[in-house]
Amino acid sequence: MVRRSPLTLAALATSAVPGLAVTSAAPLGGTGGDVDSALLTASDGRTLVIRVPRTPAAESEQSADLVAVRALSDGVRARLPFGVPRMVGQAPVDGTRAIVSEFVDGVPVRLGELTPGLAASIGRAIAAIHALPTNVVADVGLPQLRAIDVMREAVTTLDRAAATGLVPAGLLQRWELAADDAALWQFTPTVVNGALSASSFLSVGDSVTGLLGWARLHVGDPARDLFWLLGADDSEVPEVAFDAYHQARGVHDRDIARRATFAAELELARWLLHGADQRSTEIVDDAVGMLHALLDRVGGDLVNPLAGEATAPSGMAEVDELLERGVPRGPGSAA
Known part of the structure; x- marks a missing residue:
């Protein structure tokens, strides 16, 4: 499967998040070969990340991650001294899902x-x-x-x-x-x-x-x-x-x-x-x-x-x- 470019991923993000206008898209390192990903800048100043799994194993991992992250309510997150990415939208693509989430600063x-x-x-x-x-x-x-x-x-x-x-x-x-x-x-x-x-x-x-x-x-x-x-x-x-x-x-x-x-x-x-x-x-x-x-x-x-x-x-x-x-x-x- 050909890797999706940041521009392609940016277009998917606009489908996943209603009203989103992306002003720039760049590759996101550190996500591994099983995931296509990009770092997006939105016109409203938000920095977002889009990820699309490339393998069944990566898709399964993504699904399990979403279940767990949804369990982390605002009250739970307030107890943690660090940020946890929050999903802001999703869209179907090629039998899987593109997930857009908030960017958490750090390396x-x-x-x-x-x-x-x-x-x-x-x-x-x-x-x-x-x-x-x-x-x-x-x-x-x-x-x-x-x-x-x-x-x-x-x-x-x-x-x-x-x-x-x-x-x-x-x-x-x-x-x-x-x-x-x-x-x-x-x-x-x-x-x-x-x-x-x-x-x-x-x-x-x-x-x-x-x-x-x-x-x-x-x-x-x-x-x-x-x-x-x-x-x-x-x-x-x-x-x-x-x-x-x-x-x-x-x-x-x-x-x-x-x-x-x-x-x-x-x-x-x-x-x-x-x-x-x-x-x-x-x-x-x-x-x-x-x-x-x-x-x-x-x-x-x-x-x-x-x-x-x-x-x-x-x-x-x-x-x-x-x-x-x-x-x-x-x-x-x-x-």
Whole structure:
């Protein structure tokens, strides 16, 4: 399919938003190859964004995102210290939909360039999401997971990965011990975004100004929104972010760092399963290489075990690599 030009997208936007007059249109970077997008300037001074999915997966993601964003009422948005794009119009096009939304100022964050100052702002931003009332999710029928549901999903992923015969025995033992540690799963579920990575955040300087991508909004494990920070190049970043998170929430989840580490490591198992599901030798080999690199790093780790006393968050280069490449999250997993 030929990519739609900014001018074509501008014309679609005028169909999606009655009375809209576009004075300029420019390409919008950072949206990936599955979406056609443009940054629009309207005659009334508004800056808008139009996005049109190019694949069924992107269309599904867009639809889920719209459901979640509609759940964020004005009252909910007032609780968040950052902007969330608001849809202003839509129009059918080639069997899918063009969505026009408000532009939120800021540049996408890069994991490898995270500073401690911005990490603190991110920690506070995530804490604000987790402090939202759970009825925000319940009222629109989005998933509500209990702690035991999160544990069972982790065990299912572990078992499926083990069945491939490709996960090193040392990692399987490490993960099984964590799954069996009852203390690890004693947490209060919160509203979580569910799909955060560095590029989810928009920033100006050291302040988070916006957050994109709400398709996996649900009630679940707060560690799910924090694990990606473990891939930062600067080891101070996750510590600062976690500290800022705890201070902002006023609730100390003593095992959240361990659950975040577990979630980060299971992302490699999910990448392996994704490769197996897609029958991709390339992805499977890539995942196996990452799993062995992880084993080399954590093998015999008595300082930062997954099962045992709570520890400070530590870096994880393998997840850094996955997130920087923008690989898919766990197929079909909300938690």
